Amino acid sequence: MRYRLLECSSEACSETSTTKCPCRGKVVTCLDTTCVCVYEYNEHLSAADDPKKKKLTKAQKDFCRELADQHLRPMRIRLALSRKFETSLMDLPPLTTVQNFVNYYSRTYLENYDRLKELKMWIHTHAYNGSEQMTQPFAFGWEYDSDGKLVVGNGSDESPFIVGLTTKALMLRMMLPPECFVLHVDGTYKTNYVDYPVVVLGVSDRSRGFHLVALFI
Numbered sequence: 001m002r003y004r005l006l007e008c009s010s011e012a013c014s015e016t017s018t019t020k021c022p023c024r025g026k027v028v029t030c031l032d033t034t035c036v037c038v039y040e041y042n043e044h045l046s047a048a049d050d051p052k053k054k055k056l057t058k059a060q061k062d063f064c065r066e067l068a069d070q071h072l073r074p075m076r077i078r079l080a081l082s083r084k085f086e087t088s089l090m091d092l093p094p095l096t097t098v099q100n101f102v103n104y105y106s107r108t109y110l111e112n113y114d115r116l117k118e119l120k121m122w123i124h125t126h127a128y129n130g131s132e133q134m135t136q137p138f139a140f141g142w143e144y145d146s147d148g149k150l151v152v153g154n155g156s157d158e159s160p161f162i163v164g165l166t167t168k169a170l171m172l173r174m175m176l177p178p179e180c181f182v183l184h185v186d187g188t189y190k191t192n193y194v195d196y197p198v199v200v201l202g203v204s205d206r207s208r209g210f211h212l213v214a215l216f217i
Helices: 011-016 058-069 074-084 095-109 116-125 168-174
Strands: 002-007 024-029 036-041 138-140 164-166 182-188 198-204 210-216
Touching: 058 074, 058 095, 074 095, 168 210
Parallel strands: none
Antiparallel strands: 002 024, 024 036, 138 164, 164 210, 182 198, 198 210
């Protein structure tokens, strides 16, 4: 059996009194038959229904998708909704509603996630094999398993997550005499959307122009 104890979270009850609503609930689930029993104890402080939660309209959802394609954060998207539809923030759905919609859209349609299993599949699919076009990005590393696949860590100290990304065209920028350029290795937290540290590898020429060579995540 699995037991869950519930307490009242009704806005109507919290607005009625400063004391906590005495209504409690218990959910008992049988793990073998998945049969569920629900029990309720005590009465609510208020018999009124909670006000309906504000939802995003179709036009607002379309606008959220447009901004999510540009990788804007949910908070900025909500502020943009207020300006776009000339609606005060108080009249818009709460930030959590916008976050849930934008995060679901980003994970499902933009592949914007950090789940290790999916990342491993993407890295192994885009690993360097020599047949890439000049501007086609590929992943690379320095440690391979017995199957010849890149070893992708889980991000811990014992198994760090490190992978390189570049293209053949970018790598050609290193095909110069060493005295013709200066090698740069810089760390930054602002070149991706989940704030992971990124090492930027590049070169600068004699005219002080910076040229990207590779990224390491």
